[in-house]
Amino acid sequence: MIELIDVEKRFGGVAAVEGISLRVPSGKVCALVGTSGCGKSTTLRMINRLIAHDGGEIRLDGQPIDSVDPVQLRRRIGYVIQHTGLFPHWRVARNIALVPRLLRWPKERIEARVAELMALLGLSFDELAHKYPHELSGGQAQRVGVARALAGDPDILLMDEPFGALDPLTREKLQEEVARLQSSLHKTIVFVTHDMDEALRLADHLVIMRAGRIVQQGSPLALLRAPEDPFVESLLGGLERGLKQAALMRVRDHMGSLGPSLPSASRISIDASLRQGLSIMLRDHAERLTVVDGKDVPVGELSLRRLIKETQWEQPTSP
Amino acid sequence: MTAISKEERTARQGSDKCFVPNIVLITLSLGLLMLLWSVDSVSIAPNRIVPGSGFMLWQALGLPGALLVSVLIAALAALALTPQKRFYSAQLIIIALLLLLMPFGLMVAGALLIEPDMPQARLGVSGGFWCLLFVMLLALVEVRLRLKLSRLWPALLLCFVAAVWWLCALSWLDHVALVQEFKARDAQFMRALQQHLVLVGVSVSLSVVLGLALALAMRRFSRLNRLGFALLNFVQTIPSLALFGLLLAPLAWLASQVPLLARLGVSGIGMAPALIALVAYSLLPMVRNTYTALDEVDEATLEAATAMGMRSAQRFWQVRLPLALPVLIEGVRITAVQAIGLATVAALIGAGGLGTFIFQGLGQAAMDMVLLGALPILVLALLVDASLGALAERLRPEGMQ
Numbered sequence A: 001m002i003e004l005i006d007v008e009k010r011f012g013g014v015a016a017v018e019g020i021s022l023r024v025p026s027g028k029v030c031a032l033v034g035t036s037g038c039g040k041s042t043t044l045r046m047i048n049r050l051i052a053h054d055g056g057e058i059r060l061d062g063q064p065i066d067s068v069d070p071v072q073l074r075r076r077i078g079y080v081i082q083h084t085g086l087f088p089h090w091r092v093a094r095n096i097a098l099v100p101r102l103l104r105w106p107k108e109r110i111e112a113r114v115a116e117l118m119a120l121l122g123l124s125f126d127e128l129a130h131k132y133p134h135e136l137s138g139g140q141a142q143r144v145g146v147a148r149a150l151a152g153d154p155d156i157l158l159m160d161e162p163f164g165a166l167d168p169l170t171r172e173k174l175q176e177e178v179a180r181l182q183s184s185l186h187k188t189i190v191f192v193t194h195d196m197d198e199a200l201r202l203a204d205h206l207v208i209m210r211a212g213r214i215v216q217q218g219s220p221l222a223l224l225r226a227p228e229d230p231f232v233e234s235l236l237g238g239l240e241r242g243l244k245q246a247a248l249m250r251v252r253d254h255m256g257s258l259g260p261s262l263p264s265a266s267r268i269s270i271d272a273s274l275r276q277g278l279s280i281m282l283r284d285h286a287e288r289l290t291v292v293d294g295k296d297v298p299v300g301e302l303s304l305r306r307l308i309k310e311t312q313w314e315q316p317t318s319p
Numbered sequence B: 001m002t003a004i005s006k007e008e009r010t011a012r013q014g015s016d017k018c019f020v021p022n023i024v025l026i027t028l029s030l031g032l033l034m035l036l037w038s039v040d041s042v043s044i045a046p047n048r049i050v051p052g053s054g055f056m057l058w059q060a061l062g063l064p065g066a067l068l069v070s071v072l073i074a075a076l077a078a079l080a081l082t083p084q085k086r087f088y089s090a091q092l093i094i095i096a097l098l099l100l101l102m103p104f105g106l107m108v109a110g111a112l113l114i115e116p117d118m119p120q121a122r123l124g125v126s127g128g129f130w131c132l133l134f135v136m137l138l139a140l141v142e143v144r145l146r147l148k149l150s151r152l153w154p155a156l157l158l159c160f161v162a163a164v165w166w167l168c169a170l171s172w173l174d175h176v177a178l179v180q181e182f183k184a185r186d187a188q189f190m191r192a193l194q195q196h197l198v199l200v201g202v203s204v205s206l207s208v209v210l211g212l213a214l215a216l217a218m219r220r221f222s223r224l225n226r227l228g229f230a231l232l233n234f235v236q237t238i239p240s241l242a243l244f245g246l247l248l249a250p251l252a253w254l255a256s257q258v259p260l261l262a263r264l265g266v267s268g269i270g271m272a273p274a275l276i277a278l279v280a281y282s283l284l285p286m287v288r289n290t291y292t293a294l295d296e297v298d299e300a301t302l303e304a305a306t307a308m309g310m311r312s313a314q315r316f317w318q319v320r321l322p323l324a325l326p327v328l329i330e331g332v333r334i335t336a337v338q339a340i341g342l343a344t345v346a347a348l349i350g351a352g353g354l355g356t357f358i359f360q361g362l363g364q365a366a367m368d369m370v371l372l373g374a375l376p377i378l379v380l381a382l383l384v385d386a387s388l389g390a391l392a393e394r395l396r397p398e399g400m401q
Ligand SMILES: Nc1ncnc2c1ncn2[C@@H]1O[C@H](COP(=O)(O)OP(=O)(O)OP(=O)(O)O)[C@@H](O)[C@H]1O
Pocket: A011, A016, A035, A036, A037, A038, A039, A040, A041, A042, A043
């Protein structure tokens, strides 16, 4: 668990961040979003003591971070940055092995770990382990960066615009993979991003910052339902907000039982999002969709009328 | 994907270049041809004192020899008209051939021009010959760059050529004045060479160690930084001779006060002041290069090292130093080449070295003796330059251009 309590950082008298309080429970993902220069990176880097905080307290699992040796602390925290920061004079395998070597793991264990991580991130060991970072594509390099951060098996992962420098397709692929990894690894993750869709997609907890302060925080759905001010609303997509919200809701939770009327010809998978459902309705000029399970067997019905009337859609649920 | 397109682009650039004549090589070869046919190549003097009379290329080598040389040089120019990779390779071969043929040319000249009844006669090497050597070295550099060869290969080629020349000089070139000067004082030459190497070796190693320490101290204590560079820059502006002179009095005084130092060989003249002055001069390039080398390492990479949990010593030895090493070695190269030249002046304060021949020769107006000192200095500088350059290239992490 990561806790920041009224944390403050000043650079030469000017506050870069102020009054930051937030809590990320173990195994959850927290995204920091905000305009450029609002203090996202500063907040992140205070957690692994790359920057010392000037006020307040930061605790990991209840332990204040100033009470541990910063070097030991950092070896327990994975860190991924935008331009990978891979060491240009080391091959991929050596780059990934960095933290395990610092932790003095036995050689066989390190080798096994490197192979395991490369497989986990879809990097071919035979093809890439002996390459230098400059011989990798941007996507590969970023995967190596993530593998390096995970190598010491840290409980906590900090990522500063991890996919910011990648093209949209590669970015989406990596987001998917991080989501997949997270569902099995359950790390406690704090990440910074400029991409609201990325934040909505990956985060359990969304923190909106402006000028060194937190404007609003909460679950993505809660924020989408009730943005506190126009700034948050515009960050959350303005008029597109409804669709972004629909993207986070699943057909499974909003379908009704099959009615007596003739089932609709348009079908949708039970695992799809409401946003995809709305899209199909628009495409097929259908007010109702037949919901099917993995075996294409009808299991329910998604009705536009019911969706619009549904109270849960409008009312914010308290987190 | 980016890698492929990059290759494609360079390939296309390469093929474009095929049709652009290499002006450098053409100008060099044509200029050389003109010089060779208009300037003396060798001179013959009946003895050491009397100035010799000059002979042109065709007189020295005979017409067939002169034509052979000219054809080779013309071929060099012709190949440069539509340069391609294999043409450059051919040029490399021609250059090597010409360099190797040069001592044999001197043999031919000796046989053609020196009458058997003149055992004292000396064959002097003049303008044309030196031009040929000089232009071939320039062309070698150009071809190396075009072929994107490492510095190592031309260095090895030059070593081979030098060995052949050496062999020829010892066995067959008795008439050449330079060889005669050498044979007259080979023991002295060897001692001077040794002294020169000791002067350079000791001063460069000392300044590498001191320079590294100083650069590190300057990085740590930023106040030292300005003062240090100001001092080193100031030392650099003192003329070398003056610095040697300035050291004379204090060292002589020291030696008279501390007998132990005197017994260790410290005195106002000789090795000690020469070494001190050389180190003082070498420190600036060494410190400056070390400082910038360490400073230029990418901040993001260093921060990643910290963020992964490296201690500052680990970060220095495993990341900063290896990444700075190529630039650092460049500093050593510059320092060493400079020291090889400066050590010449050390002869004036009795430290010996190859400078001895230069100053003696100048005093006696014996140009061949000057050359006996100057040529090895040149060769030394070239060798050190090439080998340290090659080392820096090798150490450059394969991940960086
Ligand atoms: N080392 C530093 N010294 C002085 N000021 C700093 C330093 N690091 C950050 N700042 C200032 O602190 C503020 C917050 O910077 P920070 O890097 O946290 O922004 P950010 O939200 O990450 O921005 P971006 O999205 O552009 O990365 C900025 O005004 C920046 O100028």
